[in-house]
Amino acid sequence: MGTVRTLSLLAALLALLIAVPPFLDLSWQNALVNVLIASLFALAFNLLAGQAGLLSFGHAAYFGVGAFAALHLMIAVEDGLAFPTPLLPLAGAAAGFLAGLVAGYFATMRSGVYFALVTLAIAELLHSLAPHLAGTFGGEAGISSMRMPWGGIVFGSMLEVYYLTLGWVVLCGLGLWAYTRTPFGRLTLALRDNEQRVRFLGYDAHRSKVVVFAISAMASGVAGSLLAISNETANYSLFATDVSAQVVLQTFVGGSTVFFGPVIGAAIFTLFSFLVSDLTRSWLFYQGLIFVLVMLYAPTGIGGILYGLVRNRRQIDWSRLAWPALQSVVGGLLVAGGVVFLTESAAVLFGQDYAARRQGAGALPAYDLFGVSWNPVGVLTWLVPAILLLGGVALLVTGRRQIDGVKGRRDAPTAEPAPLGGAS
């Protein structure tokens, strides 16, 4: 049973998520909180984008609304309202749901590009309105509050916040998964496939889409409220386009056709920004590059590839695949090395610091990268990335050829049917 295996895998993952964090330092705990929040946000987004086929470019709106709703409730709790701290995300859920009902009513009147544009416009509207609405969104500075103790739990440490977040994310994630097995969950997939036929079967397609939208916005609101609880503050930048864009990138890199795919993308991107953003200012460029490469060479996302491998595991000749796969990995690493070298060199050479030094020296001075000094006009400086790139590409191409040879023509990499679509 695939379901049993999936569940036991998830149980093992959950056990790790419960057991490991106490041994991590604060910054890692915080990073994991962000991973969990991004995961829930991506799952919520994918309910709309992957399952209902409605690509929203403005999901930051519902994430942000949830965050502000939770903060207002936290402020009320600070002022003496008796409300249990662990249930604060309910405010995010309610606010997200209501915002989703209203916005979804208008957005789902159209589909495709027009739907995407309406959702984008709604988020932009909030983004430009919020700084002026000091009462609700606290102006440009935003609003802040404190987590209040409840039931003997102080909610002062990051670890307590982590477990609260974990609880809500697991609860909502399972809820969204159970959703796919309900009649309405199946109808959601039918809406994606053929909205017209849904109507002729006697369903009110518009109203159904509004409900899907509202549920997606509700879960997004919970994710936003968890961020508010963790940060104890929020401002209008939560409504920004890059928040909306991040969840799109994460979902599609992770794989929108597999239920837990978005979690993979959310985890990778969040950890990537946590680990890499301190090392280089070009991390957003790398992130964009990853997105483009995944879309070009693995349009079903990482989750889609993993799902395909697991599903076809008996047909795949693993022993023959191992060597070309290793070759491809090494090739990929070499290419990555070459790209990073060039990007970081460009970042230095076209930077302000270097411009100042160049003016002082009157020539092209050497620059430091990876602990080594490089001469910008030296042969070696450009030979290293050239060798890395060419060698990497050569390995990738030969590896790819061998993999195609092993796979044969019979399962050419066409779009794999989604597991969500196949299950009955």
Next chain:
Amino acid sequence: MSRTTNPPALRLAGVTKSFGPIEVLQKLDLDIVPGERHAVIGPNGAGKSTLFNLISGLFAPSSGDIALNGRSIAGLSPHRINRAGLARSFQITNIFHRLSVFENVRLGVLARHGVRYGLFRPVGRMRRVNEETAEVLARVGLTPRADTLAGDLTYSEQRALEIGMTLTTGADVILLDEPTAGMSREETAQAAELIRSVTAGKTLLMVEHDMSVVFSLCDRVSVLVYGSILATDTPAGISANRAVQEAYLGEETA
């Protein structure tokens, strides 16, 4: 065909539809008797598809009225017309390609059971729904293909699924739009048999080009030419009708 007791299953009275300056249907009158199998034939561009789209609610008529079992349905949305008891199939196969055959049919069964926003019970545990779905699949001969993705079915299987889905919502008036289009001779014969068996006890209105299907299956035939009904009669009467021969049937032999 006036009846004092029962209203017609479907009545079109003075139905006109224009797209801009073009009148596709002109003051069209048509009564469909409950329980009959009625075919609409006519040359391409006569307005057959528009007629179906008006009845099923894809478009609203420009003027005139459409009544289902005595109740006006003109201008209602497709899902309301469906709930009022009319279901249609499509000329171009209109199924859920990325869902299994079983799920395609089950969505129709769920709609009939009124489970439109079912969020609190797994659909796998709805025994009656799943049993009825299996029954419909058996009736259209798709039981062995239940778990196949609908998009992977052969063309004639997809047409059978199309008919199966049209049946599921429990409507008593069925509109089939060229159910045998694109089929081989044997497939057409099978499809006609299928239509005969699954529409027993229901009212059927179908657009069909294959005259052998029309003549073997239908009680009455209406000929639609340039947006108006030229004649409505039994199949024998239609083939003997001179005006029809000139306008339509003659073209085929000429």
